[in-house]
Amino acid sequence: MKNKNSLGSVLRKIISSSKWMTLTTVIIIAGAIATALLPPLVLERIVNRLTAHQPIPLYLALIYFGLLALSGLLESGQNVMITVFGQKVTHGLRSEMCAKLQRLPAAYFARHEAGKTTSRFVNDVDVVDSLFTNGIISMFADACKVLSILAVIFYKSLGLGILMLWVTPLLFVMTRLFQKRILKAQLANRAAVGNVNNHVPETIRTIRMIRTLFRQKYMEQKYDDYIEESYHATDKSNLYDSIYSPIVIFISSCVIAVMMICAALGGQVQQFFGVTVGTAVAIIAYVNKVFDPLESIGMEIQNIQSAVAGVKRINEFLNEPEREKTDESVTGKGPIPNTKPCICFDHVSFCYDKENTVLNDLCFKVESDEAVTLVGRTGAGKSTIFRLLLGLYCPNEGRVLVDGVEASKIPDTRKRKLFGYVEQSFHSVSGTMAEQISLFDPAISQKQVEDAARLVGLHESILALPEGYNTPVEKAIFSQGQFQLLSIARAVAASPEILLLDEITASLDSDTERRILDALERACEGRTVLSISHRLHVNTRNYRIIEIGSKCL
Structure with missing residues (x-):
């Protein structure tokens, strides 16, 4: 009997049964994005008053530090809600998979090794947890933050806004390149982990035969080979992740340097990039803010790519043909x-x-x-x-x-x-x-x-x-x-x-x-x-x- 269940249907059940939690999560994420935009604007006014030798009202300082505190609180609340949502997803998913296990025919267990089925319940569900806690939802929040900051940069400095539009596609192309490499490495790692999980219980189950026939070295070598495959795949994934962040930081520094040099030039270039001291401080803060979520998106992409293989394997499991239903x-x-x-x-x-x-x-x-x-x-x-x-x-x-x-x-x-x-x-x-x-x-x-x-x-x-x-x-x-x-x-x-x-x-x-x-x-x-x-x-x-x-x- 065919079954049309999937991770998507499990998600829909969880969201429909937790509407208030979902709505609260959306509101907190929106609040965190909005409050992250406000402190640099207040800082701009403070710096402009300082350069004009004007006193700084106490309320401006209180507003600035209050917005920083509120932004931090909402950011923490966002992380908490995302974590809770991810836990509900993994709990619901494991429950659905356990129920599915009871409905599978005997032929499934004859075709599939126990260790690899266990790997779906443990490792694959764990990466789905990271898909939500450090993946899709966080990436959506960071993407909204990037778009909001770009809009403010455009409003404050047209030249810098155009420069950012030129840089962002290059970052996107680079990110896609990293995505493909990381996905390939993660798929290899998932296969190697599945082999390891199957090899250990198989060795324990047949340990008497292995010792009787003196095949310990062979089983050890097979285990070492699987571990080595997993190590090389993980090493590749970590390599791409480790060089991504320095590249983003370097590009961030270059963009700020170009803006400051162009703003210091005379003529139309200065007019195109010209800003007040306060605006320059605010824009530098915004540039740093736009590259921070971009860097986070790069790491979130890795989590998503890692989870794609797990999601695929879970969907394959949930769509396995089931036993014919019996009527009491x-x-x-x-x-x-x-x-x-x-x-x-x-x-x-x-x-x-x-x-x-x-x-x-x-x-x-x-x-x-x-x-x-x-x-x-x-x-x-x-x-x-x-x-x-x-x-x-x-x-x-x-x-x-x-x-x-x-x-x-x-x-x-x-x-x-x-x-x-x-x-x-x-x-x-x-x-x-x-x-x-x-x-x-x-x-x-x-x-x-x-x-x-x-x-x-x-x-x-x-x-x-x-x-x-x-x-x-x-x-x-x-x-x-x-x-x-x-x-x-x-x-x-x-x-x-x-x-x-x-x-x-x-x-x-x-x-x-x-x-x-x-x-x-x-x-x-x-x-x-x-x-x-x-x-x-x-x-x-x-x-x-x-x-x-x-x-x-």
């Missing part, structure tokens, strides 16, 4: 009427890409309370059948039905009561032993958690832990077999109607395997069971065998 009314909250075979694969064909077909015209049925084992060569599509049954993927052709309802249309709220899935290995979550079983589901009571643990024979072992069921999983000294039993308890805690078993004894010793098979036998009682196995066990002799690879079964 399709299945309701009660059990699904068992009027048809419990599970039905009706001429199902599926492929993860357009080239390699995993399942081709697969047909089989599983009746309610029946136990079935799927066998077949590696890569035949046994695990894919589970993914289709859980609604993680949709078939390219045919239908996958659970009690007559398409699997992909069963709501997530219903699936926990419908399916219990035991994977090959246990994946813990941050929390207590009880939360490993309940998965933070408020619908699962403490009694259900303990009943599930009793069913698999773990209740006494958990009670023996320092805090019993409240013991953090990190402090539980459990064997691989015990964690696999915990996985079975997690699957049956919500009393599911269908139990899916994915080769859960493949890497266990015979004694542990016997214990887990006994637990499974108790867990499977009264349920429809679908298991994947490469070998048949004593307690699976009554299972119906379906060989994956045949056309219709």
Whole structure:
């Protein structure tokens, strides 16, 4: 399902929900621009009175210092409001991205590495924050300030105004040149940071294999290469930023020098550039003021260019196709009427890409309370059948039905009561032993958690832990077999109607395997069971065998 969400739509939601804050920000920015223009005009009058040997009224001095103080206060208020607005944007953006994450299909997580997705949530959103706090809004305020100062300079000195009009386009061309170079460097840096963020968790996840195969040096070298790419990209960006400010300062000094020299000349040139001493002081202040925001615009351009890559990546994420929406009314909250075979694969064909077909015209049925084992060569599509049954993927052709309802249309709220899935290995979550079983589901009571643990024979072992069921999983000294039993308890805690078993004894010793098979036998009682196995066990002799690879079964 296509989605038209984007950073722009998130911004519109934030602005519409914070109209007063937006209006206050605009008023403060306008006030800061206006008050920045007034002190040099007051200073002009003070200097002109001094050169005319006239006394300076106290009110002029008070007005001058009062305007300076007010300008500083409004400037600080502008920065505060811009920062608050940026924080609201990043909070709203992260919330929208988290909500998006819940709506993504399983295919997204198969195509995209976890580290790079994390980079979008952390690094890319951080640069979007700088886009507003030190980017677009600040640049708009500085641009308005520049235009206002240029208008005053024109009014005070036509010659200097024309000179400034000649200089400003040159600064614009130079700024555009810096923009392109900085954007190229920032894009390279964003790609390198994404690689680093993906490389670290990948290394931690596979550290045992890396050490076993003595590939530490290779992984270190890959990490160093990514860091080096990021360093060179950042170095280029910093180089352009460091030489931009000195160039602006040099041009500012040249403009002031040209004005003073021309004003000191005689004839028409002096008339064209001629100003009083007070006006000259005011204009010098204005020239400095016009180059200060221009210098800031250069830095703000860098922030904007840095954020462009992040905005692009965030928009790509927000526009990822979503899962088809499910309708709660399709299945309701009660059990699904068992009027048809419990599970039905009706001429199902599926492929993860357009080239390699995993399942081709697969047909089989599983009746309610029946136990079935799927066998077949590696890569035949046994695990894919589970993914289709859980609604993680949709078939390219045919239908996958659970009690007559398409699997992909069963709501997530219903699936926990419908399916219990035991994977090959246990994946813990941050929390207590009880939360490993309940998965933070408020619908699962403490009694259900303990009943599930009793069913698999773990209740006494958990009670023996320092805090019993409240013991953090990190402090539980459990064997691989015990964690696999915990996985079975997690699957049956919500009393599911269908139990899916994915080769859960493949890497266990015979004694542990016997214990887990006994637990499974108790867990499977009264349920429809679908298991994947490469070998048949004593307690699976009554299972119906379906060989994956045949056309219709």
